Amino acid sequence: xxxxxxxxxxxxxxxxxxxxxxxxxxxxxxxxxxxxxxxxxxxxxxxxxxxxxxxxxxxxxxxxxxxxxxxxxxxxxxxxxxxxxxxxxxxxxxxxxxxxxxxxxxxxxxxxxxxxxxxxxxxxxxxxxxxxxxxxxxxxxxxxxxxxxxxxxxxxxxxxxxxxxxxxxxxxxxxxxxxxxxxxxxxxxxxxxxxxxxxxxxxxxxxxxxxxxxxxxxxxxxxxxxxxxxxxxxxxxxxxxxxxxxxxxxxxxxxxxxxxxxxxxxxxxxxxxxxxxxxxxxxxxxxxxxxxxxxxxxxxxxxxxxxxxxxxxxxxxxxxxxxxxxxxxxxxxxxxxxxxxxxxxxxxxxxxxxxxxxxxxxxxxxxxxxxxxxxxxxxxxxxxxxxxxxxxxxxxxxxxxxxxxxxxxxxxxxxxxxxx
Amino acid sequence: xxxxxxxxxxxxxxxxxxxxxxxxxxxxxxxxxxxxxxxxxxxxxxxxxxxxxxxxxxxxxxxxxxxxxxxxxxxxxxxxxxxxxxxxxxxxxxxxxxxxxxxxxxxxxxxxxxxxxxxxxxxxxxxxxxxxxxxxxxxxxxxxxxxxxxxxxxxxxxxxxxxxxxxxxxxxxxxxxxxxxxxxxxxxxxxxxxxxxxxxxxxxxxxxxxxxxxxxxxxxxxxxxxxxxxxxxxxxxxxxxxxxxxxxxxxxxxxxxxxxxxxxxxxxxxxxxxxxxxxxxxxxxxxxxxxxxxxxxxxxxxxxxxxxxxxxxxxxxxxxxxxxxxxxxxxxxxxxxxxxxxxxxxxxxxxxxxxxxxxxx
Numbered sequence: 001x002x003x004x005x006x007x008x009x010x011x012x013x014x015x016x017x018x019x020x021x022x023x024x025x026x027x028x029x030x031x032x033x034x035x036x037x038x039x040x041x042x043x044x045x046x047x048x049x050x051x052x053x054x055x056x057x058x059x060x061x062x063x064x065x066x067x068x069x070x071x072x073x074x075x076x077x078x079x080x081x082x083x084x085x086x087x088x089x090x091x092x093x094x095x096x097x098x099x100x101x102x103x104x105x106x107x108x109x110x111x112x113x114x115x116x117x118x119x120x121x122x123x124x125x126x127x128x129x130x131x132x133x134x135x136x137x138x139x140x141x142x143x144x145x146x147x148x149x150x151x152x153x154x155x156x157x158x159x160x161x162x163x164x165x166x167x168x169x170x171x172x173x174x175x176x177x178x179x180x181x182x183x184x185x186x187x188x189x190x191x192x193x194x195x196x197x198x199x200x201x202x203x204x205x206x207x208x209x210x211x212x213x214x215x216x217x218x219x220x221x222x223x224x225x226x227x228x229x230x231x232x233x234x235x236x237x238x239x240x241x242x243x244x245x246x247x248x249x250x251x252x253x254x255x256x257x258x259x260x261x262x263x264x265x266x267x268x269x270x271x272x273x274x275x276x277x278x279x280x281x282x283x284x285x286x287x288x289x290x291x292x293x294x295x296x297x298x299x300x301x302x303x304x305x306x307x308x309x310x311x312x313x314x315x316x317x318x319x320x321x322x323x324x325x326x327x328x329x330x331x332x333x334x335x336x337x338x339x340x341x342x343x344x345x346x347x348x349x350x351x352x353x354x355x356x357x358x359x360x361x362x363x364x365x366x367x368x369x370x371x372x373x374x375x376x377x378x379x380x381x382x383x384x385x386x387x388x389x390x391x392x393x394x395x396x397x398x399x400x401x402x403x404x405x406x407x408x409x410x411x412x413x414x415x416x417x418x419x420x
Numbered sequence: 421x422x423x424x425x426x427x428x429x430x431x432x433x434x435x436x437x438x439x440x441x442x443x444x445x446x447x448x449x450x451x452x453x454x455x456x457x458x459x460x461x462x463x464x465x466x467x468x469x470x471x472x473x474x475x476x477x478x479x480x481x482x483x484x485x486x487x488x489x490x491x492x493x494x495x496x497x498x499x500x501x502x503x504x505x506x507x508x509x510x511x512x513x514x515x516x517x518x519x520x521x522x523x524x525x526x527x528x529x530x531x532x533x534x535x536x537x538x539x540x541x542x543x544x545x546x547x548x549x550x551x552x553x554x555x556x557x558x559x560x561x562x563x564x565x566x567x568x569x570x571x572x573x574x575x576x577x578x579x580x581x582x583x584x585x586x587x588x589x590x591x592x593x594x595x596x597x598x599x600x601x602x603x604x605x606x607x608x609x610x611x612x613x614x615x616x617x618x619x620x621x622x623x624x625x626x627x628x629x630x631x632x633x634x635x636x637x638x639x640x641x642x643x644x645x646x647x648x649x650x651x652x653x654x655x656x657x658x659x660x661x662x663x664x665x666x667x668x669x670x671x672x673x674x675x676x677x678x679x680x681x682x683x684x685x686x687x688x689x690x691x692x693x694x695x696x697x698x699x700x701x702x703x704x705x706x707x708x709x710x711x712x713x714x715x716x717x718x719x720x721x722x723x724x725x726x727x728x729x730x731x732x733x734x735x736x737x738x739x740x741x742x743x744x745x746x747x748x749x750x751x752x753x754x755x756x757x758x759x760x761x762x763x764x765x766x767x768x769x770x771x772x773x774x775x776x777x778x779x780x781x
Contacts, residue, residue: 317512321512322498323497323504324523324572326524327498328496330498
């Protein structure tokens with residue numbers, strides 16, 4: 001019967017719903033126009049670059065465009081034995097175009113990434129083509145095979161065939177220390193070359209422990225902040241926020257001064273006789289330095305959400321817990337602590353996500369054993385110029401964060417996270 | 421079973437927070453077992469501090485608090501076994517009603533069956549059966565209040581403290597809760613120490629009322645006596661309405677004194693004046709002054725009506741009488757109602773026993 005409710009009309013005879021929509025429309029447009037600049041900004045600075053990063057990370061069109069004829073002919077080749085004459089011919093004509101455009105070097109580099117040894121044999125082939133030593137009237141297959149013995153090796157032709165699709169996941173595999181084997185199956189690299197896996201695990205480990213340290217230190221501070229009288233809590237709040245107002249680089253540099261072997265902390269240890277002068281412990285250029293500096297720098301991100309949650313907990317709740325017979329610990333554990341979980345959730349999530357992508361601090365104080373995956377990304381951005389690999393790892397990091405967020409949501413519930 | 425008249429005893433208790441000002445001064449207060457005692461006073465009078473000291477959240481700066489003969493100043497709150505209802509209820513927001521009530525029992529390691537039984541009993545006492553699985557946020561203010569009361573009683577404490585528990589409720593609900601709490605007290609006979617600044621709440625609920633001001637108990641007596649026989653002008657002023665005359669005693673004998681006002685003299689009941697020449701404030705309840713009294717009364721004056729305010733069940737009349745235009749008269753709304761008009765002259769009379777000559781304001 002509810003679906004048959006009578007339509008309500010306004011005094012003008014227009015259905016109420018229509019009238020309401022009309023009245024709301026103006027507000028909706030106004031609201032949208034207010035957020036439009038931000039939306040546009042986000043699209044330009046966030047959605048678009050991530051899309052660009054993604055396409056770059058899987059893009060393999062360069063070689064597809066370089067060898068159009070070859071790949072067309074290779075479609076008919078089964079990839080088991082050496083390709084037929086047509087493939088060699090097509091490859092020769094593609095290569096000739098590249099030689100004219102002086103792009104053969106790029107092809108060599110690209111193929112070399114697929115399989116070692118391509119660089120030299122493309123150079124050899126280039127010299128033959130340049131000197132017009134290849135006779136186009138007879139079998140091109142025979143002549144190319146004579147240029148270098150590797151051109152007779154089927155594995156090299158299989159490698160070329162693998163580069164045919166315009167998109168490739170090989171960068172992602174590389175980020176997980178895996179690659180496409182000659183037969184196209186996904187294989188792990190040798191045990192001693194699995195550096196990325198170590199870095200991912202180390203990144204997770206450091207992020208986890210930094211979050212834990214921040215929590216252990218931030219919880220009491222936040223509690224103190226929320227319960228102290230105003231004049232003291234303001235002062236304490238400034239102390240907590242002070243690092244925020246100092247440049248990240250300056251803070252990291254001051255940690256370097258403090259932690260180095262001839263640094264202030266070590267001097268102090270020697271002075272109080274904790275360590276001998278000739279066996280000063282290394283506290284920098286290893287994990288210890290990364291832990292110490294990152295915990296200090298990320299602490300405010302833990303304290304602030306915790307504080308904002310604790311501030312709303314009435315002190316009478318703890319009193320009630322005690323007056324009802326709970327020891328101070330029971331009152332804390334059963335009453336106070338469960339009420340701070342939204343703050344703990346927000347603080348841990350913030351710190352963990354920030355820590356997982358941290359760059360400058362581990363780069364400066366981390367040394368070899370304290371660097372994170374972000375440093376590897378930066379290395380490929382700046383040193384090897386393998387931007388597609390850097391993009392792939394960046395996206396892997398991003399999806400990792402999203403997965404963590406999802407797990408978090410399942411465990412704590414996003415509604416229970418209170419950021420401020 | 422004889423009741424202990426000194427079940428809770430404040431013995432010369434002082435309390436200061438900053439070492440400069442005493443919030444509670446030399447408090448001497450005995451509370452009998454099973455009594456409903458109210459600490460009434462304006463804010464800042466020290467009543468809540470007393471309650472907090474009894475609960476164990478504040479320690480006396482000097483003096484001792486005794487519970488059933490034992491000094492409890494050094495016992496932490498959770499070992500005192502005192503139930504408490506807080507101003508904002510302080511229900512645990514992350515626990516259901518059942519868990520809230522079970523909390524004091526669980527920390528005492530009571531058996532599960534026993535907990536169920538006690539929680540059920542406590543909830544039926546406040547007529548909230550069937551609400552066990554609700555969260556506090558899903559309850560109305562009055563229901564939350566009742567849960568708080570039930571939680572403070574569920575572990576059978578010897579004393580229950582209530583810190584302005586009805587302050588957040590609307591007027592009607594507050595009145596019905598007053599009776600409810602009173603009935604619960606009567607049925608289980610627990611000792612209740614109740615703090616409020618609402619005098620009508622104090623008058624309706626308590627066995628005895630301690631009126632606090634300035635860190636001191638001004639008067640400790642049952643509600644009727646407090647209202648009828650205030651011992652000083654603060655109490656007279658604070659409890660109920662009150663007409664006052666400031667003057668000087670010119671003549672005094674056993675039960676009467678003559679007080680000289682600005683330009684007339686009235687007869688009053690000497691309460692805290694002893695001799696001639698003392699300054700005094702005479703206090704008279706508005707309902708004790710009658711219009712056109714038929715009986716012979718020893719104070720008879722004529723006043724001019726300044727204002728008539730209709731209050732439904734009664735009418736308040738403001739008079740210009742004996743040089744003061746603040747004299748209030750309460751005329752009950754009965755069938756034989758008088759015609760009262762502004763600037764009309766009327767005759768007023770009262771007995772000198774009702775006019776209490778107290779300490780000067």
